[in-house]
Amino acid sequence: MDKYMxxxxxxxxxxxxxxxNYYTGILIYAIxxxxxxxxWSAIYGGKSSMQGMSLxxxxxxxxxxxxxxxxxxxxxxxxxxxxIRDGKVAVELIRPYSxxxxxxxxxxxxxxxxxxxxxLPGLFFVSLFLPLQFPGHAKTWLSFGxxxxxxxxxxSELNLLAGVVTFFxxxxxxxxxxxxxxxxxxxxxxxxxxxxxxxAQRTMMYFPFQAISxxxxxxxxxxFKGAAxxxxxxxxxxxxxxxxxxIGWLWRAAKKRLVVQGG
Amino acid sequence: xxxVSVFFQYMAQYMKTKLQYRADLFVEWLxxxxxxxxxxxxxxxxxxxxxxxxxxxRDEILFIYGFFLVPYAVFGAFFxxxxxxxxxxxxxxxxRVLTRPLNSLFQIILERMELxxxxxxxxxxxxxxxxxxxxxxxxxxxxxxxxxxxxxxxALIYAGIFISLATISFFxxxxxxxxxxxxxxxxxxxxxxxIYHRIIRYILTWVLxxxxxxxxxxxxxxxxxxxxxxxxxxxxxxxxxxxxxxxxWNAGVRRYRGTGS
Numbered sequence: 001m002d003k004y005m006x007x008x009x010x011x012x013x014x015x016x017x018x019x020x021n022y023y024t025g026i027l028i029y030a031i032x033x034x035x036x037x038x039x040w041s042a043i044y045g046g047k048s049s050m051q052g053m054s055l056x057x058x059x060x061x062x063x064x065x066x067x068x069x070x071x072x073x074x075x076x077x078x079x080x081x082x083x084i085r086d087g088k089v090a091v092e093l094i095r096p097y098s099x100x101x102x103x104x105x106x107x108x109x110x111x112x113x114x115x116x117x118x119x120l121p122g123l124f125f126v127s128l129f130l131p132l133q134f135p136g137h138a139k140t141w142l143s144f145g146x147x148x149x150x151x152x153x154x155x156s157e158l159n160l161l162a163g164v165v166t167f168f169x170x171x172x173x174x175x176x177x178x179x180x181x182x183x184x185x186x187x188x189x190x191x192x193x194x195x196x197x198x199x200a201q202r203t204m205m206y207f208p209f210q211a212i213s214x215x216x217x218x219x220x221x222x223x224f225k226g227a228a229x230x231x232x233x234x235x236x237x238x239x240x241x242x243x244x245x246x247i248g249w250l251w252r253a254a255k256k257r258l259v260v261q262g263g
Numbered sequence: 264x265x266x267v268s269v270f271f272q273y274m275a276q277y278m279k280t281k282l283q284y285r286a287d288l289f290v291e292w293l294x295x296x297x298x299x300x301x302x303x304x305x306x307x308x309x310x311x312x313x314x315x316x317x318x319x320x321r322d323e324i325l326f327i328y329g330f331f332l333v334p335y336a337v338f339g340a341f342f343x344x345x346x347x348x349x350x351x352x353x354x355x356x357x358x359r360v361l362t363r364p365l366n367s368l369f370q371i372i373l374e375r376m377e378l379x380x381x382x383x384x385x386x387x388x389x390x391x392x393x394x395x396x397x398x399x400x401x402x403x404x405x406x407x408x409x410x411x412x413x414x415x416x417x418a419l420i421y422a423g424i425f426i427s428l429a430t431i432s433f434f435x436x437x438x439x440x441x442x443x444x445x446x447x448x449x450x451x452x453x454x455x456x457x458i459y460h461r462i463i464r465y466i467l468t469w470v471l472x473x474x475x476x477x478x479x480x481x482x483x484x485x486x487x488x489x490x491x492x493x494x495x496x497x498x499x500x501x502x503x504x505x506x507x508x509x510x511x512w513n514a515g516v517r518r519y520r521g522t523g524s
Contacts (some may be wrong), residue, residue, distance in 0.1 A: 024441050024444070025444070028441070028444040028445075028447070028448065031448060031463070031466075032444075032447055032448065034460070034463060035448070035451045035459065035463060038458050038459040038460060038463065039451075039454060039458060041458070042316050042317045042454075042455075042458035043309055043312070043313055043316060044313075045313060045315065045316070045317070047313075050312055050313075051312070173287075173290075173291070174287065174290030174291050174293060174294045175290065175294075177294035177297075177298070178290075178293065178294045178297050181294070181297040181298050181300070181301050182297070184301055185300075185301045185304060190301070190305050191305055191308055191309070195308050195309070195311070195312060196308055197308075197311070
């Protein structure tokens with residue numbers, strides 16, 4: 001366990017080394033959220049609510065979605081694909097830790113950095129100018145924190161899954177990109193899922209994507225209340241567990257047929 | 264003339280390598296198409312809940328988006344500088360480029376071109392045709408030339424901004440993640456800028472002139488006369504943007520010292 005914690009710390013420090021990144025990062029986050037605020041103001045066009053959300057809730061939703069994304073987003077799929085192509089994965093496999101586990105904690109280190117040094121200051125900065133609505137209940141904040149952690153796990157699991165597929169295909173740059181766009185669209189990052197037509201919402205129930213962004217953002221804006229919060233968290237937890245099976249299965253198969261192309 | 268012949272030689276080599284991996288080419292095109300679809304779905308879903316965006320109709324917004332895709336495709340094909348820092352500075356490829364008797368920026372553009380991105384213009388033209396037909400827009404014979412001029416202007420604006428960002432690598436050693444973030448900001452130029460606060464509108468017009476890649480030039484074809492003066496500025500803004508970035512680049516190259524790798 002210690003070695004994994006150490007890796008979280010090292011990744012965190014690595015990110016800290018590039019200082020210019022976070023000043024620009026905060027600024028650009030702020031511009032981003034502000035632009036979305038005006039876009040949504042125009043979309044609301046004076047209406048007090050759409051799909052049960054007020055403009056204030058919608059702005060908060062967008063701000064929280066991007067905040068959450070900074071935390072859960074990582075490029076583990078690309079890193080794994082690159083290590084397979086370069087042949088580095090052979091060395092990784094003989095090291096005394098779980099390769100996929102180590103990848104996941106590296107992602108966690110990066111995510112924690114971006115959450116605390118980039119998006120939280122950015123959110124604070126934005127809240128000075130825009131009418132964001134934050135919940136007063138500690139319980140909502142706690143549920144949100146838990147939900148965010150689940151988001152990270154599900155997103156990383158999907159990334160690990162896509163990365164492991166590289167063992168079989170060798171080149172899957174296109175697949176990785178397609179996956180990213182599907183997640184942007186169906187996770188609720190750019191648009192709450194409640195805005196989609198009913199058939200799309202029903203279809204999305206069967207995919208893990210909404211557990212990534214939609215659920216934590218809905219919890220934070222208090223659009224989900226009581227039982228809905230509990231159901232959301234349960235759905236996320238279920239996906240966390242369910243996704244472990246294909247990863248484990250593919251990983252065992254992948255190790256058997258690993259081809260190291262030089263390196 | 265020498266530059267032109269080099270350009271075509273690079274192009275020929277490029278075609279050969281790409282046609283070797285046809286399946287990959289198809290998947291790349293598909294994923295490009297999906298990136299465009301994400302924005303399209305956003306627009307369509309939003310307009311399922313509202314009819315006007317600050318006085319602009321769904322079809323007008325779609326038309327702007329369709330227009331935007333064309334200069335963006337041209338930019339994507341020739342100015343693929345996303346990993347410039349990683350590849351040329353950190354890994355030291357820049358040293359190789361500088362030993363050759365050809366402008367360094369020109370060489371990098373040729374080395375990194377991705378002609379298949381031009382296919383991204385096709386969905387753009389389709390969206391424009393669809394929205395244009397629904398709006399029953401009328402065109403003049405000279406509109407084709409104006410379209411071409413605006414597309415080139417828009418592509419040069421994108422190129423100028425992203426070349427300028429790449430030159431940061433010459434001055435700062437740090438890796439930066441500005442480029443993907445800038446990509447986010449660029450997308451706001453696609454919406455009618457009058458919906459934004461005037462500060463953002465000012466930034467999108469004069470600081471990071473992304474509005475000249477989307478809403479301003481498209482407004483000309485939509486017969487929005489109040490925006491004509493902005494629309495016709497497009498080629499000039501493109502030229503200025505690109506010239507400044509080339510000057511920055513040359514200053515950066517003079518200051519460049521290899522990383523030793």
